[in-house]
Amino acid sequence: MKLVVQVKLLPTPDEAAALEATLGACNTAASDVAVMAREIGCYRNYDLRRHAYHGIKDDYGLGAQAAQHVIKKVADVYKTLAGNLKAGNYGKPGSKRRRKVETNPIMFRWDAAQPYDARMLSWRHDARVVSIWTVQGRLKQVAFTGSPDQIKAVETHPVGESDLVHRDGMWFLYATVEVDEPQVYEPDGFLGVDMGIANIAYDSDDTRYAGTKLNGYRRRQQRLRKRLQEKDTKSAKRLLARRRRKETRHTANINHTIAKSIVTEAARTGRGIAVEKLTGIRDRVRLRKPQRVTLHSWAFQQLGAFLVYKARRAGVPLVQVDPRYTSQTCAACGYRDKRNRPNQETFICRSCGVVAHADHNAARNIASRGVVSWGAVNRPHAA
Secondary structure, three states, X not given: OEEEEEEEEEOOHHHHHHHHHHHHHHHHHHHHHHHHHHHHOOOOHHHHHHHHHHHHHHHOOOOHHHHHHHHHHHHHHHHHHHHHHXXXXXXXXXXXXXXXXXXXXXXXXXXXXXXXXOOOEEEEOOOOEEEEOOOOOOEEEEEEEOOHHHHHHHHHOOEEEEEEEEEOOEEEEEEEEEOOOOOOOOOOOEEEEEEOOOEEEEEOOOXXXXXXXXXXXXXXXXXXXXXXXXXXXXXXXXXXXXXXXXXXXXXXXXXXHHHHHHHHHHHHHOOEEEEEOOOOHHHHOOOOHHHHHHHHHOOHHHHHHHHHHHXXXXXXXXXXXXXXXXXXXXXXXXXXXXXXXXXXXEEEOOOOOOEEEHHHHHHHHHHHHHHHHHHHHHOOOOO
């Protein structure tokens, strides 16, 4: 399986200037190619090369590989845009926002990430430096650093394509490495995981990952952003710029911690993991207005993605199940009634009288559906 490893570059001022010029040239070329693609209606990578390759290579001083990556980057962005349009993420056909996206060409920031392949980037792990192509020539002694795990990953595993990234005045390489994926074992049952807002996650073992502190933290950050935006001074804008990724990093750290804990418990007990399908969660969940900001700002998809890749790395089976009615169905007797859940926390079965935490009951239903789903796929002819 493929993992993305972040390492930090430590360029000298002259090397940093060369890297900056490289990103500027590549992204200016990408913006020009995007305009050309929109004008001629050509969006496929190989077709677009016939129209753009020689022009951007000569006009911007790009190498052959860099020019091809620029064109592929444009084609990939338009492909993503087409997928978002098809999914309705830019509004209904004919809406103002959708018309703007459909008619205007895509433009790239000067410091948007630029892909590098093995011909443009090589690693010297003994000296901990990289040799990297730039528009001002090849830089052969750019130092890099990272955590012990990151350094070990790029040293011991094959490195594929990497992205050169400039962020907050620092330079990074996001390297794709190929790691061995363990064989998935036959699970002895499933650990169900219910995701929510009051509780970020609640599993079928009655372990709760409460969201009270995190939601309070996010509300404080929201109030602080509002005050700084209203102040509208240079110092306030600088503080906003410094804090813009703080909440994102905090959320990602919590998601990593929760996902690791769930995968570790499943592996320890020889079970698989069953989670609800998160596709369309924002459309099917109905909430009061004060709760909508929390719903739309919480990274459900990120937590689900962390569970998937951590489970794959550990060889833990993971299935996604239909979450409909899991909060209304009794995990003990199977009776379903929306009145079984009188409030957010409580589940009281109107048939058998079972009383439980609503999220725990839902997690148990998800675990049961995980068993059925796994059996249907992996043992379809079992008696």
